[in-house]
Amino acid sequence: MQMTLKIRRFNPEKDAEPWWGEYQFEAEPTDRLLDALNHVKWYLDGTLTYRRSCAHGVCGSDAMLINGRNGLACKLLLKNLGSRITVEPMRGFRVIKDLLVDMEFFFDKYRAIKPYLITNSPEPDQERLQSPEDREKFDDTTKCILCGACTTACPSFWANPDYVGPAAIVNAHRFIFDSRDEGKEERLDIMNSTEGVWRCRTIFNCVEACPRGINVTRAIGEVKKALLFRKA
Amino acid sequence: MVHRYDALIIGAGGAGLMAALQLSSHGRVAAISKLYPTRSHTGAAQGGIGAALGNHEEDHWEWHMFDTVKGSDYLADQDAVEILCREAIETVYDLEHWGLPFSRTPEGKIAQRPFGGHTREFGKAPVRRSCYAADRTGHMILQTMYQQCLKNQVHFYDEYHVLDLLIEQGRCAGVVALCLATGELHTFHAKAVVFATGGCGRMFSVTSNAHALTGDGMGVVLRRGIPLEDMEFFQFHPTGIYKMGILLSEAARGEGSVLRNKNGERFMERYAPTLLDLAPRDMVSRAIYREIREGRGIGGKNYVHLDMTHLGREVLDMKLPDITDFVRTYLGIEPAKELIPVQPTAHYAMGGIPTDNDGRVVIDEKHTPLPGLYAAGETACVSVHGANRLGTNSLVDILVFGRRSGRHAARFIKENDLPPLSAKPEERSREIIARLLSSQGQERGADIRESLQNEMMDKASVFRDAGTLMAMREKLKEIRDRYANVKIEDRGAKYNTQLLEIFELGILIDLADVLVEGALARQESRGAHSREDFPKRDDANFLKHTLAYLGPRGIQLAYKPVTVTRFEPKERKY
Ligand SMILES: Cc1cc2nc3c(=O)[nH]c(=O)nc-3n(C[C@H](O)[C@H](O)[C@H](O)COP(=O)(O)OP(=O)(O)OC[C@H]3O[C@@H](n4cnc5c(N)ncnc54)[C@H](O)[C@@H]3O)c2cc1C
Numbered sequence: 001m002q003m004t005l006k007i008r009r010f011n012p013e014k015d016a017e018p019w020w021g022e023y024q025f026e027a028e029p030t031d032r033l034l035d036a037l038n039h040v041k042w043y044l045d046g047t048l049t050y051r052r053s054c055a056h057g058v059c060g061s062d063a064m065l066i067n068g069r070n071g072l073a074c075k076l077l078l079k080n081l082g083s084r085i086t087v088e089p090m091r092g093f094r095v096i097k098d099l100l101v102d103m104e105f106f107f108d109k110y111r112a113i114k115p116y117l118i119t120n121s122p123e124p125d126q127e128r129l130q131s132p133e134d135r136e137k138f139d140d141t142t143k144c145i146l147c148g149a150c151t152t153a154c155p156s157f158w159a160n161p162d163y164v165g166p167a168a169i170v171n172a173h174r175f176i177f178d179s180r181d182e183g184k185e186e187r188l189d190i191m192n193s194t195e196g197v198w199r200c201r202t203i204f205n206c207v208e209a210c211p212r213g214i215n216v217t218r219a220i221g222e223v224k225k226a227l228l229f230r231k232a
Numbered sequence: 233m234v235h236r237y238d239a240l241i242i243g244a245g246g247a248g249l250m251a252a253l254q255l256s257s258h259g260r261v262a263a264i265s266k267l268y269p270t271r272s273h274t275g276a277a278q279g280g281i282g283a284a285l286g287n288h289e290e291d292h293w294e295w296h297m298f299d300t301v302k303g304s305d306y307l308a309d310q311d312a313v314e315i316l317c318r319e320a321i322e323t324v325y326d327l328e329h330w331g332l333p334f335s336r337t338p339e340g341k342i343a344q345r346p347f348g349g350h351t352r353e354f355g356k357a358p359v360r361r362s363c364y365a366a367d368r369t370g371h372m373i374l375q376t377m378y379q380q381c382l383k384n385q386v387h388f389y390d391e392y393h394v395l396d397l398l399i400e401q402g403r404c405a406g407v408v409a410l411c412l413a414t415g416e417l418h419t420f421h422a423k424a425v426v427f428a429t430g431g432c433g434r435m436f437s438v439t440s441n442a443h444a445l446t447g448d449g450m451g452v453v454l455r456r457g458i459p460l461e462d463m464e465f466f467q468f469h470p471t472g473i474y475k476m477g478i479l480l481s482e483a484a485r486g487e488g489s490v491l492r493n494k495n496g497e498r499f500m501e502r503y504a505p506t507l508l509d510l511a512p513r514d515m516v517s518r519a520i521y522r523e524i525r526e527g528r529g530i531g532g533k534n535y536v537h538l539d540m541t542h543l544g545r546e547v548l549d550m551k552l553p554d555i556t557d558f559v560r561t562y563l564g565i566e567p568a569k570e571l572i573p574v575q576p577t578a579h580y581a582m583g584g585i586p587t588d589n590d591g592r593v594v595i596d597e598k599h600t601p602l603p604g605l606y607a608a609g610e611t612a613c614v615s616v617h618g619a620n621r622l623g624t625n626s627l628v629d630i631l632v633f634g635r636r637s638g639r640h641a642a643r644f645i646k647e648n649d650l651p652p653l654s655a656k657p658e659e660r661s662r663e664i665i666a667r668l669l670s671s672q673g674q675e676r677g678a679d680i681r682e683s684l685q686n687e688m689m690d691k692a693s694v695f696r697d698a699g700t701l702m703a704m705r706e707k708l709k710e711i712r713d714r715y716a717n718v719k720i721e722d723r724g725a726k727y728n729t730q731l732l733e734i735f736e737l738g739i740l741i742d743l744a745d746v747l748v749e750g751a752l753a754r755q756e757s758r759g760a761h762s763r764e765d766f767p768k769r770d771d772a773n774f775l776k777h778t779l780a781y782l783g784p785r786g787i788q789l790a791y792k793p794v795t796v797t798r799f800e801p802k803e804r805k806y
């Protein structure tokens with residue numbers, strides 16, 4: 001199919017302002033958007049810059065704003081996006097070059113929720129037991145690949161960049177609901193702070209954005225409930 | 233800019249993170265990675281990590297060892313395999329203690345599933361040995377290891393691309409890396425360096441490997457006079473999505489999927505009557521190619537079908553959710569109802585940087601270590617996989633030998649001072665970058681890469697012979713000439729990803745040379761190396777490891793013996 005790809009470009013070494021690049025070429029309808037970006041970079045304009053690695057939706061490198069919605073370029077096929085596609089960097093993070101944004105800010109929020117199992121009791125020689133039912137309670141939130149699509153789709157985050165954001169809450173959930181974790185109280189305190197979970201206004205953009213199909217709003221709701229339950 | 237550390241870890245996949253975790257409490261340590269750690273390809277691993285826990289049925293590390301040795305077509309070093317299979321068990325328990333969310337049995341233990349080539353009682357029948365977290369085991373390992381490194385305050389240099397290894401007076405002295413954000417070169421001066429830079433599947437056109445898997449670590453040390461071991465053994469996984477190469481884990485067959493040709497026949501019955509679809513990968517990939525050659529590919533094309541239709545939606549959604557999603561997303565097919573087109577996909581480098589059982593890089597036939605230099609994971613060759621790796625054994629390898637190299641390096645940095653550093657450590661990297669940035673060449677890097685990948689697929693993949701390999705040798709000369717004339721459009725400093733893609737291409741060309749020369753010299757068929765002009769394994773002449781050096785006149789080969797302890801080489805049948 002004949003494609004037109006409109007890409008928001010910005011190279012701070014050269015450009016005073018962002019600008020739109022338009023690229024036309026032949027592509028297969030079953031190609032990924034990432035294949036199309038690669039085509040532009042490899043054959044039309046070698047300066048185009050973005051992150052990518054796995055090319056099948058598991059590493060979280062290439063989240064971007066695609067036709068106005070967040071998604072992974074490697075998980076969307078051209079035939080489902082149409083023959084004119086607009087691509088921009090994710091909103092709310094500093095743009096470094098073209099589609100590549102500063103992720104440090106995002107990882108700081110992740111690190112702030114103590115994203116590791118906290119235990120005090122002695123470890124058994126073999127595995128700790130966990131029932132399939134207990135394992136299921138946090139299954140959804142273990143899938144997060146830290147792509148940033150949810151956080152940068154969130155109006156509450158745009159309004160207040162100090163808000164920890166949905167991705168960090170998803171990862172807090174992953175531990176709060178793990179029967180093996182003994183750091184629940186510390187993490188709930190972080191979630192209860194002014195920049196914590198209460199800033200969520202249940203707008204649902206995050207659920208729509210998540211390329212891993214995580215029910216982000218439900219996870220946030222469960223964390224809120226855990227806090228209310230604790231207070232009661 | 234010069235940084236000083238006690239130890240450096242290059243690469244933040246499973247192997248690098250494990251080494252970093254071991255070293256973190258023993259000195260000033262930094263992990264350098266060209267990707268954010270959580271983007272590493274360990275996260276793509278699906279099916280599981282092998283360990284004889286025996287959670288469903290009787291199992292023993294000795295059985296695991298036998299399977300690994302036999303799977304390797306007897307080329308693995310058996311002392312190393314023994315370590316692998318014994319330490320696999322404690323490693324999996326450690327992962328669980330660190331929080332890895334394994335799938336569970338009804339009693340709450342770690343769940344296990346069958347996998348290719350893993351058997352009970354020395355080959356009698358498949359055994360459930362692969363410990364898994366749905367079909368996202370690698371993702372969970374990568375996340376868990378990164379989390380532990382954060383907890384233990386490992387210092388990360390994210391998005392730094394290592395270009396060169398520094399060797400001073402016979403000791404490893406550090407590395408030079410390019411900071412992607414600024415384009416500046418940084419010298420990292422250290423007592424010990426662990427390379428954990430992963431594989432090089434991007435040498436081939438159809439691959440399960442990430443764009444970033446360009447074998448940098450192997451190439452960088454090769455260019456500094458260190459040999460690479462057994463690079464002619466490259467694994468093709470039988471079930472990549474047709475044309476795209478995206479992997480559909482062996483876990484699919486572990487859960488009961490079968491391969492079918494155009495007649496709907498379950499053809500593995502003819503090739504491996506006992507293990508059928510769960511025979512080792514080299515055999516299944518060859519069987520698929522034979523079916524295709526004999527006209528039984530689907531619609532006369534280069535693929536066969538993977539049939540998951542009888543598993544039912546529930547099993548697919550519970551146990552294989554990610555690969556089910558890949559099939560739906562990329563093929564628009566419902567795997568519970570339709571057959572999936574698959575073809576062998578370039579998957580795993582059995583070869584790599586030669587090491588001993590403590591991860592020390594050994595640079596010759598006499599196993600002489602290069603003090604301070606370590607390697608672990610897919611970039612290394614211990615060798616535990618020999619001529620063909622069994623599924624689930626790479627995740628074991630990266631963690632067991634990542635840990636051993638970290639532990640040994642921790643001792644090394646206590647006992648040694650910083651080595652001297654030459655006056656201009658960055659000179660060589662600066663030259664490479666300057667040459668590429670000022671190139672007036674006209675050859676597009678993408679065209680050169682495409683030729684390399686297509687030719688390698690055609691001439692040096694599942695089947696090879698002297699004719700195809702000689703032709704590939706000639707092609708590589710042509711490709712090298714074109715590379716000397718490569719075109720650059722981005723001459724900027726910040727995030728110059730074109731520059732780095734071209735650097736990576738240069739590495740891939742070097743590694744292709746090594747693969748082809750090793751494959752030409754090895755006049756036998758063993759594991760993944762299948763020479764049609766020498767169809768039999770030849771233990772009298774080739775029960776030995778290849779060492780390939782990059783000399784002034786190209787690749788030079790040497791050999792070293794295989795360590796055989798418990799299991800004498802036998803004919804390999806399944
Ligand atoms: C799709 C897929 C599924 C798999 N499934 C399984 C499975 O079920 N079981 C199993 O046992 N094995 C499996 N494997 C194999 C296994 O996942 C890999 O072999 C293993 O994860 C490699 O880990 P690693 O730590 O060596 O390298 P990687 O995880 O690839 O990490 C490499 C690291 O090196 C860094 N790096 C590379 N070059 C440079 C440079 N120049 N400078 C700085 N940093 C650099 C990267 O940024 C990255 O952090 C699978 C492989 C694939 C592709």
Ligand code: SF4
Nearest residue numbers: 144145147148150210
């Ligand atoms: S929750 Fe989903 S969208 Fe958010 S960071 Fe994780 S994977 Fe990305």
Ligand code: FES
Nearest residue numbers: 053055059060074
């Ligand atoms: S490239 Fe890995 S998620 Fe898209």
